[in-house]
Amino acid sequence: MTKQKLLSKIPSVDELVKNPRGEKWLKRHPRRTVLKAIRTVLDAKRKEILKQGLAGELPIDQISSDIGKEISRLAAYRLKPLINASGVVIHTNLGRAVLSDKAKENMLHVAGSYSNLEYELSQGKRGKRYSHIKDIIKELSGAEDALVVNNNAAAVLICLNTFAKDMEVIVSRGELVEIGGSFRIPEIMESSGAILREVGTTNKTHLSDYENAVSGNIALLLKVHQSNYKLLGFTEEVSIKELVKLGRTYMIPVMTDLGSGCMIDLRQYGIYDEPAVQDVVRSGADIVTFSGDKLLGGPQCGIILGKKKFIQKVQENPLLRAVRVDKLTLAALEATFMQYLDEERACKEIPTLNMLTQPLENIKRRARRISSALKKGISGLADVAVISDRSRAGGGSLPEADFPTFVVSIRPHKISLNALERKLRNTDPPVIARIKDDALLVDARTLRDREVRTLVNCIISALS
Numbered sequence: 001m002t003k004q005k006l007l008s009k010i011p012s013v014d015e016l017v018k019n020p021r022g023e024k025w026l027k028r029h030p031r032r033t034v035l036k037a038i039r040t041v042l043d044a045k046r047k048e049i050l051k052q053g054l055a056g057e058l059p060i061d062q063i064s065s066d067i068g069k070e071i072s073r074l075a076a077y078r079l080k081p082l083i084n085a086s087g088v089v090i091h092t093n094l095g096r097a098v099l100s101d102k103a104k105e106n107m108l109h110v111a112g113s114y115s116n117l118e119y120e121l122s123q124g125k126r127g128k129r130y131s132h133i134k135d136i137i138k139e140l141s142g143a144e145d146a147l148v149v150n151n152n153a154a155a156v157l158i159c160l161n162t163f164a165k166d167m168e169v170i171v172s173r174g175e176l177v178e179i180g181g182s183f184r185i186p187e188i189m190e191s192s193g194a195i196l197r198e199v200g201t202t203n204k205t206h207l208s209d210y211e212n213a214v215s216g217n218i219a220l221l222l223k224v225h226q227s228n229y230k231l232l233g234f235t236e237e238v239s240i241k242e243l244v245k246l247g248r249t250y251m252i253p254v255m256t257d258l259g260s261g262c263m264i265d266l267r268q269y270g271i272y273d274e275p276a277v278q279d280v281v282r283s284g285a286d287i288v289t290f291s292g293d294k295l296l297g298g299p300q301c302g303i304i305l306g307k308k309k310f311i312q313k314v315q316e317n318p319l320l321r322a323v324r325v326d327k328l329t330l331a332a333l334e335a336t337f338m339q340y341l342d343e344e345r346a347c348k349e350i351p352t353l354n355m356l357t358q359p360l361e362n363i364k365r366r367a368r369r370i371s372s373a374l375k376k377g378i379s380g381l382a383d384v385a386v387i388s389d390r391s392r393a394g395g396g397s398l399p400e401a402d403f404p405t406f407v408v409s410i411r412p413h414k415i416s417l418n419a420l421e422r423k424l425r426n427t428d429p430p431v432i433a434r435i436k437d438d439a440l441l442v443d444a445r446t447l448r449d450r451e452v453r454t455l456v457n458c459i460i461s462a463l464s
């Protein structure tokens with residue numbers, strides 16, 4: 001058939017919506033979505049014909065099914081859940097902490113209703129949104145007072161702005177870190193209006209370095225958790241305790257940005273000695289900041305702890321309005337903190353903690369379940385085996401620490417490793433796995449038992 005003839009056979013948009021299939025589309029989807037999908041598919045077909053013609057008749061059924069697919073694509077949410085088989089527990093690109101069931105429930109509960117967000121029920125008058133979680137945070141951390149903002153970057157920013165605008169802040173050169181490409185201590189310092197006063201060297205900073213820098217223009221001593229890197233070997237840093245002592249001597253407040261902020265002692269799980277928030281508070285730091293969605297395992301937010309008079313000052317900063325935390329976040333955060341009242345249950349029920357503290361045996365069992373289900377489903381398409389490997393905490397937590405884990409190693413026969421990895425990223429739901437040596441690795445640490453069935457189906461469909 002000639003190109004001209006083929007083009008003339010392409011149905012009009014009107015024809016396509018006015019048949020039974022079109023009516024079905026319109027019943028389920030907004031008219032503009034349906035029209036957009038039809039135009040996209042017809043345009044593509046027209047271009048294809050003009051470029052290379054077609055072998056045979058115009059495939060009307062194919063066009064119709066392409067439109068159906070395009071509608072589904074347009075109607076799907078762009079932000080969507082996926083399966084994290086990377087083994088990185090706190091993965092910033094994959095949304096960091098997975099919320100606990102309790103946090104999710106409380107968030108939904110508050111979301112669909114009016115609430116006492118800024119209303120004091122006992123007095124019948126205006127209240128503060130920060131009041132709801134204050135008591136639980138104070139009880140768990142031992143701090144005098146607490147405040148929650150939009151994220152930890154905002155927490156650091158507002159604290160620096162409150163205490164050190166146009167004044168100097170002493171920081172060790174070993175702690176001028178960059179986190180995730182966009183948060184750099186020197187830059188956040190500049191945005192806050194504070195002036196950075198670097199002391200020491202990259203690998204060694206002594207108490208005397210801080211002391212020599214003390215002058216009338218110093219507003220704050222700042223200690224920053226190195227988060228995603230760790231100096232090994234010939235190093236020295238000043239402990240928070242020593243800094244607090246120095247601060248007391250010269251009457252300069254001491255602030256520490258913990259980054260991750262771990263509320264339980266992970267050492268008992270043989271993992272790593274990340275400083276527990278409670279210990280840092282006990283050591284006397286005047287202001288402590290950390291993230292809500294790193295090791296805490298809650299929603300994105302920044303938590304500021306400290307002496308009452310300091311928190312009061314932050315609360316009076318007009319910037320607070322710009323970094324204000326949302327009610328859904330507060331609902332999820334309160335529920336998450338409540339779970340910490342029972343540490344053992346917190347480790348079971350808060351996904352981030354569970355993934356980090358689960359017995360290796362459980363990971364192995366899960367890997368084996370995946371492997372045997374795969375072997376049944378993909379006869380001959382790939383070699384599948386369970387092997388031991390290492391997974392990481394990620395998200396600027398537990399630097400250099402990696403943990404033994406079990407992974408399912410997959411070596412495809414018919415497609416390349418890169419093709420398999422790419423296809424897995426496009427299954428529904430997508431699966432994020434890693435390639436190491438000559439195999440695709442599916443790490444069972446970051447998978448939940450309830451995801452195994454879906455994961456196996458995704459892998460089978462990607463291999464087929």
Ligand SMILES: *Cc1c(COP(=O)(O)O)cnc(C)c1O
Nearest residue numbers: 151152153179225227259291396
């Ligand atoms: C992650 C991190 C931040 C930033 O926290 P967000 O919650 O991502 O804003 C700041 N400081 C340190 C040390 C960190 O590790």
